[in-house]
Amino acid sequence: xxxxxxxxxxxxxxDRANVDTDQIIPKQFLKSIKRSGFGQNLFDEWRYLDVxxxxxxxxxxxxxxxxxxxxxxxxxxxxxxxxxxxxxxxxREHAPWALAEYGFRxxxxxxxxxxxxxxxxxxxxxxxxxxxxxxxxxxxxxAETKGYALAIDLATQTVTRPDGVVHGFEVDAFRKHCLxxxxxxxxLTLEASAAIRAFEARHRTAQPWxxxxxxxx
Amino acid sequence: MPGQTLYDKLWAIHEVVRRDDGASLLYIDRHILHEVxxxxxxxxxxxxxxxxxxxxxxxxTPDHNVPTTQAERAGGLDAIxxxxxxxxxxxxxxxxxxxxxxxxxxxxxxxxxVHVVGPEQGATLPGMTVVCGDSHTxxxxxxxxxxxxxxTSEVEHVLATQCLVAQKMKNMRVEVEGVLPPGVTAKDVVLxxxxxxGTAGGNGHALEFAGSAIRALSMEGRMTLCNMAIEAxxxxxxxxxxxxxxxxxxxxxxAPQGAQWDAAVALWRGLVSDDDAVFDTVVxxxxxxxxxxxxxxxxxxxxxxxDARLPDPAHEDDPVKRGSIERALHYMGLRANQAITxxxxxxxxxxxxxxxxxxxxxxxxxxxKGRKVAASVKQALVVPGSGxxxxxxxxxxxxxxxxxxxxxxxxxxxxxxxAMNPDRLEPGEHCASTSNRNFEGRQGPGGRTHxxxxxxxxxxxxxxxxxxxxxxx
Ligand code: SF4
Numbered sequence: 057x058x059x060x061x062x063x064x065x066x067x068x069x070x071d072r073a074n075v076d077t078d079q080i081i082p083k084q085f086l087k088s089i090k091r092s093g094f095g096q097n098l099f100d101e102w103r104y105l106d107v108x109x110x111x112x113x114x115x116x117x118x119x120x121x122x123x124x125x126x127x128x129x130x131x132x133x134x135x136x137x138x139x140x141x142x143x144x145x146x147x148r149e150h151a152p153w154a155l156a157e158y159g160f161r162x163x164x165x166x167x168x169x170x171x172x173x174x175x176x177x178x179x180x181x182x183x184x185x186x187x188x189x190x191x192x193x194x195x196x197x198x199a200e201t202k203g204y205a206l207a208i209d210l211a212t213q214t215v216t217r218p219d220g221v222v223h224g225f226e227v228d229a230f231r232k233h234c235l236x237x238x239x240x241x242x243x244l245t246l247e248a249s250a251a252i253r254a255f256e257a258r259h260r261t262a263q264p265w266x267x268x269x270x271x272x273x
Numbered sequence: 274m275p276g277q278t279l280y281d282k283l284w285a286i287h288e289v290v291r292r293d294d295g296a297s298l299l300y301i302d303r304h305i306l307h308e309v310x311x312x313x314x315x316x317x318x319x320x321x322x323x324x325x326x327x328x329x330x331x332x333x334t335p336d337h338n339v340p341t342t343q344a345e346r347a348g349g350l351d352a353i354x355x356x357x358x359x360x361x362x363x364x365x366x367x368x369x370x371x372x373x374x375x376x377x378x379x380x381x382x383x384x385x386x387v388h389v390v391g392p393e394q395g396a397t398l399p400g401m402t403v404v405c406g407d408s409h410t411x412x413x414x415x416x417x418x419x420x421x422x423x424x425t426s427e428v429e430h431v432l433a434t435q436c437l438v439a440q441k442m443k444n445m446r447v448e449v450e451g452v453l454p455p456g457v458t459a460k461d462v463v464l465x466x467x468x469x470x471g472t473a474g475g476n477g478h479a480l481e482f483a484g485s486a487i488r489a490l491s492m493e494g495r496m497t498l499c500n501m502a503i504e505a506x507x508x509x510x511x512x513x514x515x516x517x518x519x520x521x522x523x524x525x526x527x528a529p530q531g532a533q534w535d536a537a538v539a540l541w542r543g544l545v546s547d548d549d550a551v552f553d554t555v556v557x558x559x560x561x562x563x564x565x566x567x568x569x570x571x572x573x574x575x576x577x578x579x580d581a582r583l584p585d586p587a588h589e590d591d592p593v594k595r596g597s598i599e600r601a602l603h604y605m606g607l608r609a610n611q612a613i614t615x616x617x618x619x620x621x622x623x624x625x626x627x628x629x630x631x632x633x634x635x636x637x638x639x640x641x642k643g644r645k646v647a648a649s650v651k652q653a654l655v656v657p658g659s660g661x662x663x664x665x666x667x668x669x670x671x672x673x674x675x676x677x678x679x680x681x682x683x684x685x686x687x688x689x690x691x692a693m694n695p696d697r698l699e700p701g702e703h704c705a706s707t708s709n710r711n712f713e714g715r716q717g718p719g720g721r722t723h724x725x726x727x728x729x730x731x732x733x734x735x736x737x738x739x740x741x742x743x744x745x746x
Contacts, residue, residue, distance in 0.1 A: 071596075072596075072597075072600070073593050073594075073596075073597055074472055074473075074572050074597070076572075076710075076712045078691075078710070078712040078713070078714060078715050079712065079713060079714070082714055082718070083691050083692065083693050083715075084693070086309050086337075086693065087309075087338065087355075087357040087358055087360075087361050087693065088357070089312035089313070089316075089360065089361055089364050090312075090313065091313045091316070101713065101714050101718060107718045110357055111357070139593060140473060140593070141472060141473040141476070141506070144472055144473070144506070145408065145710065145712060146407070146408045146422075147310065147406055147407055147408040147410075147422035147423060147424050148309075148310060148424070148425075149310070149313075149424035149425040149426060152424075167473055167476060168476075169473075169476065169506065170442075170476055170477060170506070170507075170508050171408055171421075171422055171423070171424060171503075171508055174424065174427075175424035175426070178424060178426040178427070179426070228294075228295060228296070228440060229294040229295050229296075230292065230294040230295060230296035230438065230440070233294055241430065241438055242321070242323070242429065242430050242433050242434060244438075245298060245430065245433075245434045245436055245438065246433070246434060248289070248290055248298060251289055251290050251298070252289055252298065252300070252326075252434065252435065252436055255289040255290075255300055256300070256327075256435070259287075259300060262540075263400065263537070263540065264533060264536075265398070265528075265529035265533045265536075265537050266302050266398070266401065267329070268527070268529065268533075269329065270329055270332070270375045270396075270527065271526045271527060
């Protein structure tokens with residue numbers, strides 16, 4: 057996983073509450089058996105005027121000029137500013153894959169759906185929860201200022217505005233550790249193999265039926 | 274020390290270690306896989322040269338992509354017309370083959386939607402931790418299990434380590450006391466709950482459904498309820514174990530037998546929240562107040578009783594909420610203050626992991642019996658949740674009831690719940706659907722979904738518009 061330490065970048069504002077994973081990456085693109093190729097279909101139904109199909113080249117598709125990511129001033133944005141309950145809906149990790157491949161490194165919102173939050177952290181994409189009032193201010197500043205950018209530092213857990221105001225944010229120690237180091241958490245867990253085996257032995261004694269053979273056909 | 278909640282107990286039973294960083298390793302008893310969220314996990318496993326930690330803990334079946342017309346299904350894998358879907362189903366077969374994982378393939382009578390198949394087989398048992406790369410894994414919590422959806426990285430993690438890195442959530446309890454009015458089902462209860470607490474109401478919480486109205490529900494009803502916990506923002510939904518749970522589990526293929534059954538029951542009976550357990554959040558609803566529900570907007574919290582009128586954004590002070598209502602009305606092609614019963618339907622979908630179990634099909638068939646689907650409805654689909662549900666329904670003659678009334682009787686799969694297979698809405702079409710999500714484009718680009726119970730969906734098919742199922746002539 058790509059580590060996340062510090063990042064400064066242009067902010068794109070997505071002013072809608074309850075943006076769900078079907079909107080982030082519509083389901084026809086979930087048929088892929090790969091981990092990449094989703095960036096061009098991020099927000100597909102909002103971003104393009106036609107209906108996208110998997111495997112289709114997107115460079116010639118008609119863009120929706122109304123959609124915020126298509127505005128010239130937000131090209132190259134790497135910080136997504138969002139509203140309540142961002143990422144609700146399914147557990148599909150295709151949503152953070154699409155956001156990351158598009159170029160977003162971090163998402164700022166008043167709240168995130170739990171599974172989506174977790175999936176972001178596994179993909180080097182930092183979800184930052186800030187107070188609704190702070191988010192309101194960021195939306196207002198972003199609307200007023202061309203090239204509006206924010207600087208994020210995970211080690212100090214801060215977001216710094218262009219006017220110098222700093223907002224702190226919470227992130228739990230484990231996720232912070234993994235994001236900073238870009239760690240593969242399977243490797244970390246396997247370091248505890250002996251503990252898992254010991255647990256498994258106790259668990260098997262207490263509830264042997266959990267370890268029964270699967271019935272055959 | 275205060276008592277423990279059901280969630281506290283399940284957590285304690287499965288916590289392997291608590292790490293210095295505050296996260297815990299949680300042992301996973303059952304891992305269920307399907308074709309959409311697993312290919313990249315298997316690929317990761319291979320690339321790292323790893324193998325599954327405990328093969329026996331895994332169970333797989335394809336569901337999201339499989340065609341549901343009897344004709345396309347008869348030809349097996351090779352007959353899947355959509356090449357991309359075919360590859361995904363084939364990839365699951367190959368992965369399960371390579372790693373020795375038990376799979377109910379497309380042509381196996383036990384194939385079906387993961388959340389219907391697990392409980393039906395007894396592969397979901399009380400007291401288990403159950404995960405699957407699908408957010409509606411909360412369904413399995415109906416058994417007093419700790420069950421939730423995971424992403425693909427975590428699918429790989431569980432395959433490789435039989436554990437998840439997890440953080441304990443907060444406890445939430447939703448109590449529904451009293452007796453539900455006639456014609457009001459578990460689906461109406463859960464929609465009413467989501468309408469009350471909102472789609473983010475349960476964020477960060479494990480949600481236990483409790484109260485006399487919940488205890489009176491069948492296992493099918495409890496699964497419907499827990500299925501949609503995720504639509505209330507909670508990854509985990511649960512109902513405590515009682516006699517109803519035990520009666521359902523007994524005798525299922527994966528369930529323990531003989532002396533092990535007795536030992537299991539002794540343990541399972543303790544899977545209830547203690548009387549003095551402390552919940553971070555408690556919400557109470559009165560069963561008598563719940564009416565048949567219909568969602569009108571593009572988020573499950575946009576839901577109202579069938580006799581209500583749509584909201585008027587002019588009366589909403591919060592600008593974010595006002596914007597959401599305006600956008601939803603526009604997307605849905607509906608007007609402020611319009612009566613729900615004035616919404617006309619183009620299609621009807623009875624199916625999905627929320628409502629495609631035998632009890633759901635019985636409820637819909639009871640409404641359809643001796644009636645006809647309205648001429649204005651282009652298509653009314655009934656898609657059983659599994660091959661075994663289909664066979665049972667056919668034994669009871671429900672398929673004939675549906676077909677005579679003008680419904681199509683299909684083979685099991687997710688179907689029009691998310692339209693990854695050919696079953697989908699055309700832009701602008703309104704659909705009465707027993708599924709769980711009414712997001713924009715969920716059932717096809719531009720499609721307009723209204724979430725309802727099976728009986729309400731059948732009634733809507735007959736009337737061609739929404740109608741209180743109790744008032745159907
Ligand atoms: S039926 Fe719908 S919600 Fe359930 S698993 Fe399938 S796609 Fe997901």
